[in-house]
Amino acid sequence: MKTLIIVSHPEEDSSMVQQFLKAGADTLKNVDRYHLESTNKPWSVSDEQNKLKEYDRLIFQFPMYWYSAPHTLKKWIDVVFTHSFYKKELSGKELGIVVSMGVSESEFEVGKSESFTLSELFRPFEALANKCHMTFLPIFPISLFVYKTDLEQKRVLVEYQRYLTMPNQSTFQAKEQWFVERLEALEIKGEYGELLMMAIEEIKTNRQHLDDLNLALKEMKSD
Amino acid sequence: MKTLIIVSHPEEDSSMVQQFLKAGADTLKNVDRYHLESTNKPWSVSDEQNKLKEYDRLIFQFPMYWYSAPHTLKKWIDVVFTHSFYKKELSGKELGIVVSMGVSESEFEVGKSESFTLSELFRPFEALANKCHMTFLPIFPISLFVYKTDLEQKRVLVEYQRYLTMPNQSTFQAKEQWFVERLEALEIKGEYGELLMMAIEEIKTNRQHLDDLNLALKEMKSD
Numbered sequence: 007m008k009t010l011i012i013v014s015h016p017e018e019d020s021s022m023v024q025q026f027l028k029a030g031a032d033t034l035k036n037v038d039r040y041h042l043e044s045t046n047k048p049w050s051v052s053d054e055q056n057k058l059k060e061y062d063r064l065i066f067q068f069p070m071y072w073y074s075a076p077h078t079l080k081k082w083i084d085v086v087f088t089h090s091f092y093k094k095e096l097s098g099k100e101l102g103i104v105v106s107m108g109v110s111e112s113e114f115e116v117g118k119s120e121s122f123t124l125s126e127l128f129r130p131f132e133a134l135a136n137k138c139h140m141t142f143l144p145i146f147p148i149s150l151f152v153y154k155t156d157l158e159q160k161r162v163l164v165e166y167q168r169y170l171t172m173p174n175q176s177t178f179q180a181k182e183q184w185f186v187e188r189l190e191a192l193e194i195k196g197e198y199g200e201l202l203m204m205a206i207e208e209i210k211t212n213r214q215h216l217d218d219l220n221l222a223l224k225e226m227k228s229d
Numbered sequence: 230m231k232t233l234i235i236v237s238h239p240e241e242d243s244s245m246v247q248q249f250l251k252a253g254a255d256t257l258k259n260v261d262r263y264h265l266e267s268t269n270k271p272w273s274v275s276d277e278q279n280k281l282k283e284y285d286r287l288i289f290q291f292p293m294y295w296y297s298a299p300h301t302l303k304k305w306i307d308v309v310f311t312h313s314f315y316k317k318e319l320s321g322k323e324l325g326i327v328v329s330m331g332v333s334e335s336e337f338e339v340g341k342s343e344s345f346t347l348s349e350l351f352r353p354f355e356a357l358a359n360k361c362h363m364t365f366l367p368i369f370p371i372s373l374f375v376y377k378t379d380l381e382q383k384r385v386l387v388e389y390q391r392y393l394t395m396p397n398q399s400t401f402q403a404k405e406q407w408f409v410e411r412l413e414a415l416e417i418k419g420e421y422g423e424l425l426m427m428a429i430e431e432i433k434t435n436r437q438h439l440d441d442l443n444l445a446l447k448e449m450k451s452d
Contacts, residue, residue: 071303071307072303072306072307072310072353072357073352073353073356073357074297074303074353075303076303076307077300077301077303077304077307078300080294080295080297080298080299080300080303081300083295084294084295084299084300087295120356120360121356121359122352122355122356126349126352127352127353127356129296129345129349129350129352130295130296130297130350130353132345133296133343133344133345133350134295134296136344
């Protein structure tokens with residue numbers, strides 16, 4: 007599966023969260039990244055459309071400005087998603103949203119300061135995905151990133167990497183598998199490497215126990 | 230009450246519906262109109278903000294592009310609605326949306342081609358109005374304008390003029406009054422003028438009958 011991140015941010019270089027996400031995405035295979043405001047000439051519609059064809063998952067990544075995306079992303083959508091293109095070339099792909107916000111996620115709720123949920127506010131993107139016969143992924147919100155602890159930020163990074171690369175609606179087993187593969191790919195040597203190997207073995211052994219238990223449960227039910 | 234229409238349309242001159250609405254707005258007192266794409270230099274934030282202060286009702290008028298406004302309107306909002314401005318200068322004003330669409334209004338419904346209602350799709354504008362302590366007016370949709378008959382188009386025009394100038398949530402009586410004032414302002418002479426005068430008298434007489442009936446009903450209830 008190939009993923010393309012389409013970033014819209016007027017000041018990407020000075021955005022701590024964007025730089026952090028960039029570092030996280032750069033280590034991943036089959037993930038490419040594209041910053042809209044960095045292109046200094048008008049987009050070629052056919053070039054943009056051809057680029058999108060290569061990918062299975064598209065991610066719109068941006069800071070929330072007035073309950074939506076910055077205008078540059080909207081401009082890009084209006085230009086690139088032509089009738090003849092979206093009707094046949096986007097069907098079956100996935101569309102995700104990574105949105106950074108200066109307000110806590112818990113405020114997006116009736117009776118709170120932002121009144122509406124993110125699901126409600128991003129209906130236009132959901133409607134776009136529907137129209138293009140794309141699968142709309144769960145929204146990935148990152149709120150108040152700069153106030154998070156190191157550990158919290160690292161957790162965001164791992165979740166973000168999963169969001170970019172893992173199949174949608176994965177089972178617990180698939181998530182486990184994803185982690186084992188990621189850990190093995192680290193190829194850390196020495197003392198930490200051995201610790202890591204032990205952790206991986208532990209996860210695999212747990213999985214065997216779980217599988218055995220599930221099998222036993224299944225047999226009991228069929229009796 | 231003063232109204233400002235903020236139009237966003239990349240090709241306003243060749244848009245039949247925009248030209249039609251323009252002609253309708255031009256005849257109204259206390260209604261001004263401003264086309265964003267016609268400004269050929271960067272907006273001055275303070276000039277834009279000062280302009281808005283003069284008006285009681287702001288109308289965003291645009292064709293629907295991918296379930297939202299064209300990017301230029303979004304850009305203008307992101308630039309002009311600064312924190313210090315919206316916090317104190319917009320409170321108590323009204324915000325309306327006039328949106329033209331190439332799809333029938335009845336398609337904006339669950340199970341139909343567009344799946345979501347206009348109320349759902351325009352949540353970001355409603356959230357903006359809430360944040361600025363503005364009253365969000367009912368949405369004014371104009372669908373498939375070019376396919377309407379002359380009479381239907383004229384009806385849209387009258388409804389549009391009411392949308393721009395009449396107090397929100399008006400009673401039937403206020404609507405009647407609005408029509409009488411508009412008809413009297415036409416000052417048509419000759420045969421048609423006399424017919425019009427008769428129509429106005431008719432409306433006024435009906436109103437007296439209605440008032441009498443209401444009074445009688447009220448007395449009966451209090452007995």
